[in-house]
Amino acid sequence: MVARLELKLKCREALSYQMASLFHGVLMELLPEEYADELHYSQLHPYTQHLECREDVWYWVVCALNEQAVKTILKDALWDVKQIVLKKKQILIEICGKQYEEMPYKQFMEHFYHEEHGRYLQIQFVSPTAFKQRGNYVFFPDLHCLFQSLMNKYDAAAGDHIMLDEETLEQLCANAQIVRYDLKSVSFSLEGVRIPSFIGKITIRMNGTKTMAGFANMLIEFGTFSGVGIKTSLGMGYIRQIKERG
Structure with a gap:
């Protein structure tokens, strides 16, 4: 839950x-x-x-x-x-x-299997968002970092549902493309450190199968609870899904 x-x-x-x-x-x-x-x-x-x-x-x-x-x-x-x-x-x-x-977690799965999903995903990054890769901050919406973070968070929270699979992750990234964005670079101050980050909106177009589009939708829906990226327990990385196509 x-x-x-x-x-x-x-x-x-x-x-x-x-x-x-x-x-x-x-x-x-x-x-x-x-x-x-x-x-x-x-x-x-x-x-x-x-x-x-x-x-x-x-x-x-x-x-x-x-x-x-x-x-x-x-x-x-x-x-x-x-x-x-x-x-x-x-x-x-x-x-x-x-x-x-x-x-409940089963509701995410029900949405995945039983709902029709559009090809466009609109995400609003409500609070400053950033990722960390090989020791460096990534302060733009890199799709590999985005999907990997959501899959990791789902696995950590759900426990008995193992989602992070490198092949699936690569397929997600290969079939996803940012087609619109309205982003702003900001910083998030934490214990004297200014973390480079971003806020704003992106639109992702999902190609490939309907299953792949549904899977991406499920991850984003879960992300509206889990957040995405680093420091989500301290105020970063909160996202909202915008349902209508913009």
Whole structure:
């Protein structure tokens, strides 16, 4: 199961997506110490979180990628929270609304096998996104990095569904082409380091079989919960799928 909890924020001080790492600190303090330690040492985290502004209102969006994370993070730790404090900046934030959505893993598979999928995939990179390859930052939407990241995250979260296969990955990349983009280069500050990254939109055209297009659609749908690329637990890499063709 994956799930998403959106918390609507009310605050007198100005917020920014760069503060997501401070919200991560708040989250760790709300969790049981043993579970927080387990997450700290985990290579692939079973959750993502980021900040986003929609129509001048800020939201803290936290996603959980397995049943334990759904229960411990979303339902036990965050569900009844009324306010939080960013101690480093002494900012008090009220929670004035929430919206919750969950989806079992079998539903991703059902969408893959039983739905008709278009040839065009539109992705909005909502929070700063970057990849890391051979020790270097990749701050543009490289399709190999994109699909590889999503397949890795799916395997880490789902556990018993092994998706990352080099041949499948190469076929995805060979049949995918970016045909439109509207991107902006940005940086994401984290512990004194400015990570080069990007935000914006791309449109991918899928060639090849309908199965390949469906598989790509399923990965992107999962990515709206898992995020993509690096530092997704600290506020980077959140994506949204735009269904209609632009």
